[in-house]
Amino acid sequence: MTLRKTRYALAGCAMAGIFALAGMAGASDIGQTVKQACSRCHSPKRVCLTVGVKNDAAWKATVARMVQKGAQLPADRIDAASAYLAGLAPGTGTVCE
Template sequence: MRSGKLLGGLVACILVMLFALAGVGGASDMGETVKQACSRCHSTKRICLNVGVKSTEGWKSTVTKMVSKGAQIPADQIDAAADYLSGLAPGDGPLCQ
């Protein structure tokens, strides 16, 4: 009984760690994608200025607008890019460097 609980706890711990790692990896990939796709026409400072200001919905409409101008973000990644942008802390990430 006791060891079964311990094992369960251990498995849960490992799962949580795996999810955390996957989350960090995914976010930094999106950071690179956004940085590359969004620095073609204007500096990423323009985006940095809006970090912490726009909501997820706001970012979704901004990214959609930029994609319609020619930003290279696949349509199925617009949501992920908006989530990434709205999740950044002001002054944070590759967009503000």
């Protein structure tokens, strides 16, 4: 009985761990993409300065404008990139590393 419960708990932990890892991989993936695409013309510091200032809509407008200028970001990643940037606390994220 006790053993069964332990096994169940362990399986639960493993599942939670896998989901946590998958979530983190997704976030760092878009973080790296943003850093790469957004540090070609200006320093990522320029982006970092605005982290925590712009909201999601403002980031979407900025990212779309940068893509128009030639940022190497696929159109279907604009939303993910904007959401990533909008969700960062000031001074954090790959662009501030």
